[in-house]
Amino acid sequence: MMRKLSFKMITDTEYLLNELSHQISTDLLIDLSLLLENIVESIKKATAIKNVNLILFKEGRTQVVIHGENTFITRKDIINTVKYFDKGEIAVLDRHEVTDASIINEMKRLEMFFIFPIFEERKLTGLLTLGKSRRGMRLRAENLEQLMLIANQISSAMAKAELLQEKLQMERKMYENEKLSSLGRLSTSVAHEVKNPLSSIKAIVQVLKEDSINESKTQKSLSIIVEEIDRLTKVVNQLLVFAKPQMDCKSTVKINDVINKVLVVLRHEAKMNNVNIYLNIQNDLPIITVDEGSLNEVFFNLIHNAIQAMSEGGKLTISMSYDQQDDYITTVFENTGPEISDEDMGKIFEPFYTTKQMGTGLGLAIVKKKLEELRGMIKVKSENSSTKFTVKIPSSEGVLVG
Ligand SMILES: Nc1ncnc2c1ncn2[C@@H]1O[C@H](COP(=O)(O)OP(=O)(O)OP(=O)(O)O)[C@@H](O)[C@H]1O
Ligand SMILES: [Mg+2]
DSSP states (O other): OHHHHHHHHHHHHHHHHHHHHHHHHHOOOSSHHHHHHHHHHHHHHHHTOSOEEEEEEETTTTEEEEEESOTTOOGGGGHHHHHHHHTTOOSOEETTTOOOHHHHHHHHHTTOSEEEEEEETTEEEEEEEEOOOOTTOOOOHHHHHHHHHHHHHHHHHHHHHHHHHHHHHHHHHHHHHHHHHHHHHHHHHHHHHHHHHHHHHHHHHHHHHHHTTTOHHHHHHHHHHHHHHHHHHHHHHHHHHHHOOOOOOOEEEEHHHHHHHHHHHHHHHHHHTTEEEEEEEOTTOOEEEEOHHHHHHHHHHHHHHHHHHOTTOEEEEEEEEEETTTTEEEEEEEEESOOOOHHHHTTTTSTTOOSSTTOOSOHHHHHHHHHHHTTOEEEEEEETTEEEEEEEEESSTTOOOO
16 A cells, blocks of 8 residues: 555656646746746645745845745855855755765755756756655655756746846837827827917906906906916926927036026925925036936926925925946935825826826926936835935936936
8 A cells, every 4th residue: 555655656746747847838937936936836746845945046146036935045054055056066966965064064954955956058046955855755866857857947937037028128118118109299289289279268268357357256267267278288388398309409518507597497486385405416517418408307397396295395405416437417306295105106207197286297207208318217216204306317428228
């Protein structure tokens, strides 16, 4: 009875490992981490070993990601094992056969009996580790070969998934660009159509307002109409800014001068909102050659948003510095006030997304587009009652931003 049972287990192990091998090679790789979890679970099932771990190195090995039981493992715990495989050993490490005491110690401490290396283009990118087998259930040489094959398949699956991810990201970016450029084309034609009628309507309403000076109800309604016309005019103007093709009207500018000019326009609104603005600008910023209008749009929208976010008053700090090494001028806009929720964070750069009654939702979409034209980039962080927009602009031409 016992012999029959273990024979069945052996064939099961072989069969299940084969199945897993097949599954890895045919998986669509849409969700890599799910596949990796599945691999660990399937190996556990096939080998009846409880302690199975998939240890993956990330970012030049500074990070270790574990799928499996021993989630506490750090790089330090496996330093000698990694050194061993770094020499190019591609076979399984079997604790019964290891002679190096430092490796035996590591395997003992982590209760590992077999370690399979995972290589990608001859670089060790991970380890598949197995603990103690159940009594009466030893892994056979065939199983070890199958597991080595699985370790190889994990490596190619990860490489393929990475490529797929890059491709998806590129497609997403192309789709977004296409969406934005058609919005740009549409905006220009619609905006011009709408602009003239809007100004005639406003002129007529203003005449009506003057005529009905004694009728307070009519006055109120007409004021609302004027407000709405102003808002629509703002949308139309913003759409035109958004859609304006980049023209080669570059000039040499001192980037801090652009900030100062924007502040002249916005200081009054800041004062009305009880917002104090602090400037922290490095002395020897380089002079840059850019389209000043685009830069102006970027700074104006970020500062305006910060002031509007602090309706109860607050502090806006603008810092500017230049890093010679990467040749970027970094400007940080940090304001106190309510945070942007995680949900909103994903939407704030979308055209027409606004949480303001009179907003167009085009401000940050313009910022993003203009920064792309300037070959710059933007990052946002919002936590602990503060919001920080970081803008980086290359100081000289020819810097490519990925
Ligand atoms: N500094 C900030 N602090 C908190 N929320 C912000 C900040 N900047 C932007 N937001 C959020 O992002 C949304 C989108 O901003 P965006 O500039 O695109 O449009 P808007 O400011 O609403 O409209 P408009 O720019 O036409 O006035 C805002 O409605 C606001 O909710
Ligand atoms: Mg705005």
